[in-house]
Amino acid sequence: MNTTDTQHQTRMQRKKEVVDARIAEAQEERGVLILLRGNGKGKSSSAFGTLARSLGHGQRGGVIQFVKGRRETGEYRFFRDHPQLDWHIMGHGFTWETQDRNKDIEAAQAAWATAEQMLQDENYHLLVFDEMSYMFKYGYLDTAPVVEALKKRPRHQSVIITGRTMAAELQDVADTISTVQDERHAFRQGVKAQPGIEY
Amino acid sequence: MNTTDTQHQTRMQRKKEVVDARIAEAQEERGVLILLRGNGKGKSSSAFGTLARSLGHGQRGGVIQFVKGRRETGEYRFFRDHPQLDWHIMGHGFTWETQDRNKDIEAAQAAWATAEQMLQDENYHLLVFDEMSYMFKYGYLDTAPVVEALKKRPRHQSVIITGRTMAAELQDVADTISTVQDERHAFRQGVKAQPGIEY
Numbered sequence: 108m109n110t111t112d113t114q115h116q117t118r119m120q121r122k123k124e125v126v127d128a129r130i131a132e133a134q135e136e137r138g139v140l141i142l143l144r145g146n147g148k149g150k151s152s153s154a155f156g157t158l159a160r161s162l163g164h165g166q167r168g169g170v171i172q173f174v175k176g177r178r179e180t181g182e183y184r185f186f187r188d189h190p191q192l193d194w195h196i197m198g199h200g201f202t203w204e205t206q207d208r209n210k211d212i213e214a215a216q217a218a219w220a221t222a223e224q225m226l227q228d229e230n231y232h233l234l235v236f237d238e239m240s241y242m243f244k245y246g247y248l249d250t251a252p253v254v255e256a257l258k259k260r261p262r263h264q265s266v267i268i269t270g271r272t273m274a275a276e277l278q279d280v281a282d283t284i285s286t287v288q289d290e291r292h293a294f295r296q297g298v299k300a301q302p303g304i305e306y
Numbered sequence: 307m308n309t310t311d312t313q314h315q316t317r318m319q320r321k322k323e324v325v326d327a328r329i330a331e332a333q334e335e336r337g338v339l340i341l342l343r344g345n346g347k348g349k350s351s352s353a354f355g356t357l358a359r360s361l362g363h364g365q366r367g368g369v370i371q372f373v374k375g376r377r378e379t380g381e382y383r384f385f386r387d388h389p390q391l392d393w394h395i396m397g398h399g400f401t402w403e404t405q406d407r408n409k410d411i412e413a414a415q416a417a418w419a420t421a422e423q424m425l426q427d428e429n430y431h432l433l434v435f436d437e438m439s440y441m442f443k444y445g446y447l448d449t450a451p452v453v454e455a456l457k458k459r460p461r462h463q464s465v466i467i468t469g470r471t472m473a474a475e476l477q478d479v480a481d482t483i484s485t486v487q488d489e490r491h492a493f494r495q496g497v498k499a500q501p502g503i504e505y
Contacts, residue, residue, distance in 0.1 A: 156351030161502035163384030185362030
């Protein structure tokens with residue numbers, strides 16, 4: 108080995124010690140609450156990717172889409188027939204599309220009723236509440252019963268909640284929070300939303 | 307309708323006009339280069355979620371994992387048998403695990419050779435180069451041939467590249483860039499990495 112290679116090896120040995128020590132410290136085993144927020148592209152897709160990961164280990168998953176009402180999305184087509192997964196499309200479109208506050212509230216409450224049942228069902232390893240955060244932003248759901256149900260859920264159950272803005276009460280009880288920041292988006296450069304990328 | 311409902315409807319009508327106008331402006335149809343960077347959780351899972359979306363529309367996908375060498379991940383188990391997908395695990399672990407610079411470089415160059423072929427193959431709609439950015443960070447690959455191959459790829463082909471730091475030369479030619487920021491991570495609160503969430 109030449110000097111560069113030896114230096115590299117020494118540096119990496121040191122790095123490995125640091126990494127190993129951190130891994131040794133994290134030994135608690137339980138489900139986690141993950142919040143994916145921010146204005147950037149990649150929040151819902153990240154939740155669906157984690158779902159694939161979970162299903163790959165033979166775990167059972169549940170998805171509730173709080174806003175989307177479309178059934179022709181790639182994600183729904185791809186996942187809908189999976190035997191270990193329950194997928195509920197309970198939104199009926201963005202609130203600026205529906206323009207009807209009362210119907211929005213009705214849809215939100217029906218979605219939450221389903222979500223609440225899932226949070227009591229220990230068969231589910233991973234739940235995805237896609238775009239749920241808009242329900243709090245528009246005042247369609249209260250945070251208190253949601254936080255309560257999240258706290259009481261089965262210990263091994265993980266939950267991912269997505270949406271641009273995230274209620275403070277949810278952040279208080281989250282284990283992992285990632286903010287996805289929009290640095291650049293093809294849409295603003297005139298590229299049309301396309302199947303397989305945006306939906 | 308009461309006043310609040312009418313106000314809501316008026317606000318949402320206005321919002322819909324703004325949204326519709328922006329949609330009307332974005333009419334170019336082509337594949338995009340998406341970079342997912344940052345220290346937060348959710349980059350690779352976002353790429354795999356987009357892959358599910360793409361496969362759901364009957365498109366063909368290709369994945370190269372530049373760092374991970376493990377085959378027992380949930381994502382690999384879940385996707386590996388899909389008939390419309392080619393998944394290559396070409397890394398052999400984090401560089402601080404291998405501690406061998408020459409072997410790392412060999413693995414990086416073999417992975418790039420496969421990636422380059424995929425970028426010339428118009429059967430692929432979506433390519434995921436998972437954790438490729440580390441190859442540039444450690445100097446295992448040059449950016450110039452990668453940028454060149456990205457520019458020459460089939461017009462309908464989209465590419466997602468993930469990794470903490472992202473080479474400036476790639477950012478110059480990207481259509482969409484999201485930075486995933488780590489606000490909080492269960493790992494730092496003592497929760498062990500678990501199947502279905504971290505791998």
